[in-house]
Amino acid sequence: MIEENARYTSMVPQSGVNDFIFAAEQTVHAVVHVKTKTTVSSSYSNPLYEFFYGPGASQPREVRGFGSGVIVTADGYIVTNNHVIEEADEVDVTLNDKRTFAAEIVGRDPSTDIAVLKIKATGLPYIRFGNSDAIRLGEWVLAVGNPFNLTSTVTAGIVSARGRSLNLLDNQYRIES
Numbered sequence: 001m002i003e004e005n006a007r008y009t010s011m012v013p014q015s016g017v018n019d020f021i022f023a024a025e026q027t028v029h030a031v032v033h034v035k036t037k038t039t040v041s042s043s044y045s046n047p048l049y050e051f052f053y054g055p056g057a058s059q060p061r062e063v064r065g066f067g068s069g070v071i072v073t074a075d076g077y078i079v080t081n082n083h084v085i086e087e088a089d090e091v092d093v094t095l096n097d098k099r100t101f102a103a104e105i106v107g108r109d110p111s112t113d114i115a116v117l118k119i120k121a122t123g124l125p126y127i128r129f130g131n132s133d134a135i136r137l138g139e140w141v142l143a144v145g146n147p148f149n150l151t152s153t154v155t156a157g158i159v160s161a162r163g164r165s166l167n168l169l170d171n172q173y174r175i176e177s
Contacts, residue, residue: 019140020140020142020156023142024142027144028096028154029095029097029125030071030096030124030125030126031068031069031070031071031096031144031145031146032069032070032093032094032095032096033066033069033093033094033146033149033151034067034068034078034080034084034093034103034117034146035064035065035066035091035094036064036065036066036084036085036089036091036092037062037063037064037065037088037089038062038064038088038089039061039089041061065084066084066146066148066149067080067081067084067146068080068144068145068146068147071127072126072127072129074123074124074125074126075122076101076121078116078117078118079116080115080117081114082109082110082112082113083113084115085108085117086110088105091105091117093117095121095124101119101121102120103118104117104119135159136159137159137160139158139159140156140157140158141157141158142155142156143157
């Protein structure tokens with residue numbers, strides 16, 4: 001159930017306001033920074049070290065990952081990419097207002113590269129999914145994310161193709177921009 005004090009982020013521009021400015025201002029608050037920690041076993045091999053000290057033992061090390069996600073409900077459900085959280089031991093989410101939450105992986109689908117996270121928060125700004133069947137070739141689109149561990153970045157593009165299959169993703173059809 002959606003709380004009454006939650007702020008739904010509408011994608012419909014108000015008259016007189018540039019569409020991209022309006023969309024960026026409305027969506028940036030519902031885009032989150034996803035941070036992961038994964039412990040991997042690495043077999044460090046350095047011939048010079050091994051010459052003097054013998055073969056090194058396999059040492060666990062921490063690997064960090066970063067990505068973006070979108071809040072889709074006021075009570076903390078977030079959609080991100082599966083490759084961002086795949087094999088993660090810990091997942092943290094930082095909101096645009098700088099609050100950070102531990103996230104639970106609710107579900108994931110490697111074939112579509114989609115994952116769902118849940119944080120313990122309420123009253124969050126969120127974005128509803130649009131109708132991808134209604135998108136048209138040549139239509140301008142906006143992307144908001146946190147690339148390379150940076151804060152929110154906004155960019156624009158044009159829908160250049162619909163329904164393309166790359167044969168790399170189990171024949172899933174994509175919108176290309």
